[in-house]
Amino acid sequence: MSAKTLKNGPGAEDSRPVKLSCRNLWKVFGPGAEAFMAARGGDAAAADLEQAHLVGAVRRASIEVRQGEIFIVMGLSGSGKSTLVRCLSRLIEPTAGELAFDGKDLLKATEAELIDIRRHKMGMVFQHFALLPHLTVIENVAFPLLIQGVAKAGRETRAQAMIDLVGLKGRERRFPSELSGGQQQRVGIARSLAVEPEIWFLDEPFSALDPLIRREMQAELLRLQSVLRKTIVFITHDFDEAIRLADRIAIMKDGEIIQIGSPEELVMNPATGYVAEFTRDVNRAKVLSARALMAPQSPAAKTYRQIDASAKVTSFAADIVVSPKPFAVVDRNGGIIGEIAPQAVIDLLSGRSAAGEAA
Template sequence: MNSPANSGQPASGSAAERPVKLDCRGVWKLYGPHIDRLLADPSNRPSFEDLQAAGVVGAVRDADVQIRQGEIFVIMGLSGSGKSTLVRCLSRLIEPSAGAIEFDGTDLLSMSEKDLIALRRTKVGMVFQNFALLPHLTVLQNVAFPLDVQGLNRATREARAMEMIRTVGLEGREQYYPRQLSGGQQQRVGIARSLVGEPELWFLDEPFSALDPLIRREMQDEFLRLQNLLHKTIVFITHDFEEAIRLADRIAVMKDGQIVQTATPEELILNPATDYVAEFTKHIPRGKVLRVRSIMAPHDATAAHHGSLAATLTLNEAAQRVAAADAPFAVTDATGQIIGQIDAHLVLRALSEAAP
């Protein structure tokens, strides 16, 4: 299996240049008495302490999320932080207590049940920690099941299911039953089933957390391979920060139902907004996360360069090349244009700052 690395960059253009696919503003999900009263005044929303005093659980509190087309947007936090509840609000599997959610500019919360079902069947894919495969159906039948629900004829749905089975690397196992597959293979079936309808938006809720560490790493590789191939808009939930920084273009960190920071993996490590975020990041090897672009110096047009390095290389990837060089390297963007320069001193300083 290939082991692609996430460049941290969108398929085309920067994150800020891509259109917003899913726009969530001021979303709340509360459980308890007198919720309408607590949220009656939009200009004076309740604090965490107000909710506690009222005997109300703030599962999601005033969440703002803008997910851009083609990006992997990770929502992370510890158990009970509200990440799964937020995603269920975004997909309207549960109804928010307040707020606004738009999908491609359409008000998701005003959709009829019929339109919402059609949206989920044709534009949204979902994968959960529990694989939820139908045990009496083969791999082929499980993957084709969403197309069966849509009413496609057997030949069409099986042809599309086989194409997706090949895409996730399960060709030859299409007649197996779930009990005959390993955990990783079962998860691949779940992924293939969620993608067979060619969704525009893909929700994954802790999809790999039940897997053994080695299989989990393989599934992360597979996930990145699929994203490089399909360029989906992805909302991915995890409680594992190492998994988050490996997969994400951007990360939203949640605590007590609230998003405390949204940033790229590099920004979270370099500039954590709170002590809570800093605690997540302090044991992460910076060399695996920080990229040349984040520590480069301004380009000196008078300097002689030893060579050039891509701005998206990690410091670990760049370290060996710059360590032995007697001159700085030019740093280039995706078009080959020089945008800065880097030398061994800059790399070593960034890595040493990561030491405990």
Template sequence: MSVTRPTANVTAALDKRPVMLASHNVWKVYGRGAEEVMAAGGGKPSAADLSAAGLIGAVRDASVEVKEGEIFIIMGLSGSGKSTLLRCMARLIEPTAGEVMFEGRNLLEATERELIEIRRHRMGMVFQHFALLPHLTVLENVAFPLSVQGRPKAEQRKRAQEMVDLVGLKGRENYYPRELSGGQQQRVGIARSLAVEPQIWFLDEPFSALDPLIRREMQQELMRLQNVLHKTIVFITHDFDEAIRLADRIAIMKDGEIIQIGTPEDLVTKPATDYVAEFTRDVQRSKVLSARTLMMPAGADTAAARKVAATAKIASFAADIVAAGRPFAVTDEDGAVIGQVTPAAVINLLAGRESAA
């Protein structure tokens, strides 16, 4: 069954939410003498400076803000720095410079003991490799982080069972990882990371090792869970189709730098650089662009026309509007008509013509 994103105006809704996690001018430079080169470059050495010193700028001057309850995707090709940035934001590795703010506090100033407590109680992590414990059952794997926290056995079992049910594995509590499919194993990993009720959830290419059909199923599962749990999620992928399916906003990285941050629609319609334009070139625009993007002023009979939300993706009503052969009214979040979309505009978009008017 298809799970869709909420139809509220994403940008306006996000603007009102508090920032849960932020990186400010984060650098991760590998090689001897990195701190000295950073200082000599005024805290912002060029790529040429780093190369001349034999250093690798895995992350360079990266600043992002992740709002409460959003799915924020960091994407780029292999070697772009996306996974390194995630690990800096979770402080799994130490940034060379910059700040990482979690709920208003700089994580780089936290002690090792404080970090352990934060990770145990407030952060969830799922990586590409499931890392399930092979000698433990599904239920025991899910309960494992709770046992590390020292929670009572009965509480562990109750919470683990709730998570197993949530991810659709009821009836497989006593299976071992070897008895599960890849998608089922990934569900166990997701359930385990959710067991501690994290405030922020880090997902580093969690579905990239799965077959395409299972991967699509897991993407739908993630959206179902998000519609229920409303977690703050930082998600890493190199797949733009996956990103546009899941993201509230996307940051595109190249050579350690963040090139552009925006909604999927922003990146497709207003690419900041040729690189972003090339990155998004083959995207099915009807799956990304909304009715608001194609709409024109309402006609005299628009009020009586079929209505679609301004945030509705063109693909969701393209067949209907072409079959109807007449404009659809576009409405805002309050149901007021703010314009219309014509069949010609939709047909031009589907045909890949420059003008959708």
């Protein structure tokens, strides 16, 4: 199983416990916003907000982030995605709604409790690296542990382990100005991991990087996730990045969450024209699995080459298009659940097929 595959497959119920959730969450900017929302029972129409000269940056947001998943929030600039993430960590105070972390009401946490949660249970990486220029790599990575009061020997041991983990061994005594952009971001990642967070907030962490370095960092994140199995909330405006990394994606527009689903679900069943437009130009062979293209199995299916139902089309396309026979699709237990004809893949690659209709 890859680092980004849901345990039970797209569309299936995920049995992992909920780590972070919000329900009907709002962030309204403007004078008297809290009183305005309270008077309306925590909900308001767009026209009412406009009339009151208030801005609903996040509106009616409801999500559940499960333990160990990469949950991506995406949308265009101004859609509210970064504001939502800051509300989830209470870096920004929500105006209305519910927010829970490990089943506990995060909105009732005191300032001291919040500080403790952020220091010990939450890791954060932002677009701008925010490294301290006068500190070396190892000092930057160890800095959160210094704030926690960890002794020097302990924090340097932990920092060194994180430096090794992100591939910066040998650069411990360099300063940020001596590193490339990708290396600086690795320092930021190592620093956020030093406190061993239970949940990891990443707000467009790779968007300032060159495309090649960005892809390298995406691969690095997947590698780290395969080792660490963190619960990750990741913000991006790039759908290609989202489909590469995500277990599930929430698409936002004008402060509201339009649809939540796996990349495959969003491509196959867009809830609105807006979501369809988001997914229109995506390479569907990278998104769709064997399950999405399979037809009912024939009696001869047991003699065919087998592929996993969760395998992406790109992983077997080159083999099946030259195959004289279909491929059998098997579930996680090895049972045959369908088959794929070479022509179905050829149609998908050529754009002649509305992918997923057969499934």
